[in-house]
Amino acid sequence: AKLEPEIKIKDLRNDEQEIIGNEVQIATLNKLKSLEKEKEKTEIGETKPGINLQGYCNNETCLASKAKLPVWVNIGFDSITFISNKTNFCCPDCKKETVNLIVKATFYNSEHSICASGDPIPVIDNNYQCTYPIKSGLSYELKANKIKQHATNLENLRERSENAMNSIEIKNLITELQKYEITVVKPPNLKGNERLLEKIQIDYSGDFNQVFDIGRFTILCDNSTKLQTAVAVMKKAEQFNLIVSEDKDFFDKQSKTHHRFHNIKLYVPKHDVYIEMQATLKNFTTLEGYTVIENPKLSHLFYELIRVWKPNISSIQEQELKQASDKTLTNINDIICEWIDEKDIKKISDRYKSHSEIRILKPPQLKGLNEEQIKNGKDISLQLIKFVYDQLCKFNPTKIKGKAIYVILFDYFKKYIMGESNPASCADVISILKEARKQELEEDIAMSQALETYIPLQANNYPYSDSNDGKKVKTYDCQQYMMEFLEKKSEQEKKVVVLQGKSGSGKSLFCRHLEETLWEAYTNGSITSIPEIMDIVRENLSFVFILDGFDEIFDNYSKDNNERYFYDRFNLNEWNANFIVTCRSHVLSEEDIKQVLFGLDVKHNLISTMPIVHLWPFSKEQMHGYIDKFVKMNKKNKMNEYLSWTVQQYEETLQKYPNLYKMVEEPFLLRLILTVLPDLLKRHQIGAKISRAQVYEAFNEKWIDIHVKNISNKLSELRIQINPQKIKSTFQIYCENLGFKIQTDLG
Structure with a gap:
């Protein structure tokens, strides 16, 4: 029984021979293949690499058997011997060993041989698809191996x-x-x-x-x-x-x-x-x-790294990184080969931001290692991290696919190399700090309201004195001075400026407003306490440290006789930063500040010049501007019951109390006085001398009344009846005790 391959419908060889001469007729070939597929629908299963046997199932409950449909049995790469009508194989439909009438054998993508009983020699072939008829009653021996080269070395x-x-x-x-x-x-x-x-x-x-x-x-x-x-x-x-x-x-x-x-x-x-x-x-x-494709080597080099990488079985982190690397490679190839829709690729690319815009942070894993150490080392994960970091820093795509690939690689870098909760770029650090500031201001309502009424402060190179009162003295805008100071290039490695002013002169509020201005000026428009991450942040970002109220910690710090000065103790020398130090006038000298901040050691090379800026009191124009903002904020936030008071009304009332008018030159006192001015008018005759203590007392009482009212309203909502006067008395005692405790704790 000589074995010969039968004509294969699936190859459509004759049809292709006729069609191949004309590319336009490919559509005809597709139609022929479509007809072929219709025919294939009458078969159960499919051919796979290796040996495939086609036969009939004799299980009466099997749907394929009932419909008398031939089924394919996949043997794979193996060697088998069978008699066509006596050997049972597993049916792909009913999963039972009930296929015992084999009519056809197909070899796919293999080097194979087939021999029937009575044949002197087997048929050997390596065509990708060969089909042989199987005759009933004969014994057959089939072998199929994966294709291999036949070289000797x-x-x-x-x-x-x-x-x-x-x-x-x-x-x-x-x-x-x-x-x-x-x-x-x-x-x-x-x-x-x-x-x-x-x-x-x-x-x-x-x-x-x-x-x-x-x-x-x-x-x-x-x-x-x-x-x-x-x-x-x-x-x-x-x-x-x-x-x-x-x-x-x-x-x-x-x-x-x-x-x-x-x-x-x-x-x-x-x-x-x-x-x-x-x-x-x-x-x-x-x-x-x-x-x-832009940067075409990226995907191949990435593949070459992860192909040879055998992660440490005991390291869950390495295992996760390897899996994520494989997934990232397929995601990149999905973009290159358009396995995902063009619109989806565009959506991904829209998230692209270049390294020059966000400034990628160097991974902490690479700290202290040079290129040779990484390249010659056996740690593939380090080579992979270095490769990804370099690509993100150097690759500047301009096309949609290139940008989408960059985004995929950055997402992988951020999540699996830097850690999802850690910043991966300077933009991330900025975002974290801005969010922290936003949250802080949301929680500090008083400061938020104070910023709404902020009026630019005037300053000079010497302190204000009563002898300057009424004279036309040239001052400068404090904020403009600070901005120019910070922008000015200097031979000094670090720059320090001291801002001095009386208590209540607006130093703290100025610092808050300056902080806000610096954020707005940050060109990117746009916390994790992990030491490695902070090291990377220090290397990549410049900062402005504002040390507000430095005189308040001076005594305690110098009393402790710290071996290291403030600057060294908090490792400020490791930061690429400039410093703004605020303190009350006449409390600390320039030498005091230098001594505690840096010591007298010249090694820091940053204190040869340390300008001191003195805040000056409000002028009449500044007071008017502040009152105008206060009235608008009062109406907006409904801070008290005097919503009908106008700017003119406040100014005229202040003029009736000369000593109050002198006090309002200080921003802090101006706010306090405006808050309680209608109440002071009820308590004191026009022209009366009202002391600071009386202003503080009135403000304190008003503050307590507001909070007592809030507490009473909350209790009423809970249907709890209590005497408001008793609440006020209890709350006042609580506040006094708390104040004494804070004072004691501060020493």
């Missing part, structure tokens, strides 16, 4: 591959492909031995005969129709004395790495070697010189 394989690539058979095939304006790229050189040996060892456990891409041809097509033409031409390779031995379509079905291509292995009999032909679209290739 690596050099022999290289020699065979090079000869085959330059053979007349391959050249004729390439010429045929080029007739259809299909680009065929031959590598300039075969892969080097060092790279090959590494790949053979890692990927194939040292078996060089499993390597097929020593010399791979890349077939580049303008569109999917051209790709179908290229595949059809290559499948007719027998006319060029070549054999199609393996056909893997990863264009419509995703490969492991999500590269999109159609891979065909051609056997060159003359040289007994397999050559790989990889067909794809020009839009999807990353081949240098032919690609339209």
